Amino acid sequence: MKRKIQKLGSSTLAVTLPAEWAREQDLQKGDELVVQRDESSGSLLVVPDTPAETEATATIDAASLDSESVQRAILAQYVLGRQLIEVESDGPIQPAVFDAITEIERQLMGLGVVEEGIDTVAIRCSVDPGDFELPTLMDRLWRTEATMRSEAVESLLEADDDLAERAIDRQRQVEKLFYLFLRLVFTTYRNPRLNESVGLETGFPLIGYRSVAQDVVLMAGAARELAEVVIDTDDFALDEETREHLTAAATALDDVATATRNAVTTPTATATTAGREALATLEACADRAQEHLETARPEPILALQRVLLTLRRSAGHAEDSLDVATHFAFRSAHAVETKDF
Known part of the structure; x- marks a missing residue:
């Protein structure tokens, strides 16, 4: 809907509120609104000081x-x-x-x-x-996914079905943390006064954080698929050379996940660059592993191909989070300046 700007007094500009929205929020003359500005786009978020119960x-x-x-x-x-x-x-x-x-x-x-x-x-x-801070909850989500991925990779390298089952069982905890995270995001978005209580200065990074949390859940899903390869494949075992290639790729993925986490937590140009470099290293490791699979044709070849694709997919989700971190870095550091000539 469109609203026409009106002038009140010599310098004050004002717009009216939609009557239907005001009724839904039980707003009366004299009630206060919270107006929050997006530092990057200049758009405004307007919500009641006390949301309707x-x-x-x-x-x-x-x-x-x-x-x-x-x-x-x-x-x-x-x-x-x-x-x-x-x-x-x-x-x-x-x-x-x-x-x-x-x-x-x-x-x-x-x-x-x-x-x-x-x-x-x-x-x-x-x-x-007020019981949780979003950065702390995000950290718990990251750590749980990292543990799940570590267990899945170890079960792959050691052909350990029990460890694979343990990794799969851990996905429930990842989802529980994710849904709690979403609850806090939506609650805070409707009530910007909660920003400080959940550990944020403003509410506008909320959508970015939600995207990052979703990527973590998708990485946990990839870890589950790695564990399922072990369980679904009879007599799963790796020869030494194949083991070395997959270990290198998995280690590189760990580095990507850590670098991405650092870039989201502390969004700077340096941190995001480190994340991009870690992604390049992972891609090189994955390419060498792919070349080995095509040349040596180790068994079980189809399962190993699935493993490699899953590692790449997990890195892709981390890259999506790195894109969010890059956006945060530009906003916080003003890395790009424009001047009129």
């Missing part, structure tokens, strides 16, 4: 949804920051729906059933944005 509760109609859809609906409302989620039906809730609620309760941090009846279930989330 009605957003804290959501109701899900279980009568019109199957058990999987109920799970997805609960997850969506959790991410959106709802404090109370009520699952209701016009008749008895089916056992499969109760089971789905129990399962999603275990998957999401701070979520718990507080009331259960024949036709209704009330679920409350005890997570408060």
